[in-house]
Amino acid sequence: MTTPAARKLLDGFSLEMTGKDIPGLNEAHHTIPQGTKINVTFLGNEDLEMRIAASKAVKDFGFVPVPHISARRLQSQEQLEEFLGRLQDIGASERIFCVGGDPATPEGPYPDSLTVIQSGVLQRYGVREVSIAGYPEGHPDIPDEVLWQHLEEKSAALATQGLDAVVLTQFAFDAEAVQQWVLDVRSRGIESEIRIGTPGPAGIKRLLGYARRFGVGASTGIVKKYGFSLTNLMGTAGPDRFMEELGNLLEVAPASGNVRTHFYTFGGLLATAEWAHEFAAQH
Numbered sequence: 309m310t311t312p313a314a315r316k317l318l319d320g321f322s323l324e325m326t327g328k329d330i331p332g333l334n335e336a337h338h339t340i341p342q343g344t345k346i347n348v349t350f351l352g353n354e355d356l357e358m359r360i361a362a363s364k365a366v367k368d369f370g371f372v373p374v375p376h377i378s379a380r381r382l383q384s385q386e387q388l389e390e391f392l393g394r395l396q397d398i399g400a401s402e403r404i405f406c407v408g409g410d411p412a413t414p415e416g417p418y419p420d421s422l423t424v425i426q427s428g429v430l431q432r433y434g435v436r437e438v439s440i441a442g443y444p445e446g447h448p449d450i451p452d453e454v455l456w457q458h459l460e461e462k463s464a465a466l467a468t469q470g471l472d473a474v475v476l477t478q479f480a481f482d483a484e485a486v487q488q489w490v491l492d493v494r495s496r497g498i499e500s501e502i503r504i505g506t507p508g509p510a511g512i513k514r515l516l517g518y519a520r521r522f523g524v525g526a527s528t529g530i531v532k533k534y535g536f537s538l539t540n541l542m543g544t545a546g547p548d549r550f551m552e553e554l555g556n557l558l559e560v561a562p563a564s565g566n567v568r569t570h571f572y573t574f575g576g577l578l579a580t581a582e583w584a585h586e587f588a589a590q591h
């Protein structure tokens with residue numbers, strides 16, 4: 309039974325795939341609503357051709373590509389321009405997600421996403437909308453004050469440059485922490501669309517592995533929060549409970565504004581698309 313609040317939160321959801329996951333998209337495309345935004349990661353084990361091919365596949369199937377740009381992984385301005393130029397050639401440069409990136413030291417001239425945004429390069433390649441990262445449960449290596457300061461600066465820089473902003477979050481498990489964080493974002497005067505990241509249905513061991521790797525939910529007891537039980541540790545967990553809880557919490561906090569959902573699929577595009585289809589249909 310899906311409540312109206314959860315269904316509203318699901319409406320206009322976005323998905324994510326890696327540069328390697330074109331086979332997954334081939335398999336899942338029939339189940340994904342036309343016009344859905346699909347993000348394409350910028351991981352260390354992908355190259356330019358894979359990222360471009362994935363963005364092109366998204367576009368060719370009638371979805372909206374949102375390629376990622378990882379500032380700290382960029383080795384030069386030329387590399388940034390080559391990527392944006394190739395994206396523009398295939399009509400996939402209008403929307404991007406600009407994120408700091410995991411390398412402990414920057415590999416080139418961009419230590420953070422703000423530097424990429426302020427470079428003035430994005431507009432020259434037709435970028436109109438930039439997603440920036442948010443952290444409802446904090447970040448393991450970056451203090452909260454730094455995260456907030458950069459969120460505000462990036463938001464202001466995008467407005468100055470005439471670029472639309474979306475705040476896209478790291479995946480989260482704690483619906484109450486997300487509600488509070490959304491209200492904190494609004495209290496700082498940031499009115500942009502917020503997309504709350506959450507994992508699609510995935511094997512629990514796998515999910516916990518990713519959570520550990522990205523430092524999510526370290527102290528919140530995610531096993532409990534997400535409704536896992538020890539008996540189903542070998543099984544699959546879906547975002548049902550999280551969506552219901554968060555939908556209800558946002559409904560009672562109208563100041564939360566425009567909040568949508570982004571699914572990190574972790575190799576399970578079809579499973580996520582099927583889950584979303586069924587969740588929307590249940591009543």
Ligand SMILES: NC(=O)C1=CN([C@@H]2O[C@H](COP(=O)(O)OP(=O)(O)OC[C@H]3O[C@@H](n4cnc5c(N)ncnc54)[C@H](O)[C@@H]3O)[C@@H](O)[C@H]2O)C=CC1
Pocket residue numbers: 379380406407408409410411412419420421422440441442447449450454455458459477478479
């Ligand atoms: N979907 C994804 O791929 C997501 C990735 N992330 C990761 O979160 C981190 C921060 O990203 P943004 O919020 O865009 O940061 P940012 O680019 O706005 O930078 C904010 C501050 O954190 C510092 N910083 C950025 N990345 C760092 C790192 N890996 N290690 C140490 N300090 C770092 C910057 O120097 C700056 O002071 C990155 O590691 C990023 O890859 C976060 C959310 C989602």
Ligand SMILES: Nc1nc(=O)c2c([nH]1)NC[C@@H]1CN(c3ccc(C(=O)N[C@@H](CCC(=O)O)C(=O)O)cc3)CN21
Pocket residue numbers: 326349351353410478479522572573574575
């Ligand atoms: N700090 C941080 N860094 C990230 O890179 C990151 C996050 N957070 N938050 C979630 C997103 C989603 N991410 C990922 C990472 C891997 C796969 C993935 O599908 N990996 C392949 C295997 C890759 C390999 O061969 O190493 C898979 O099939 O699991 C998907 C999304 C990366 N993302």
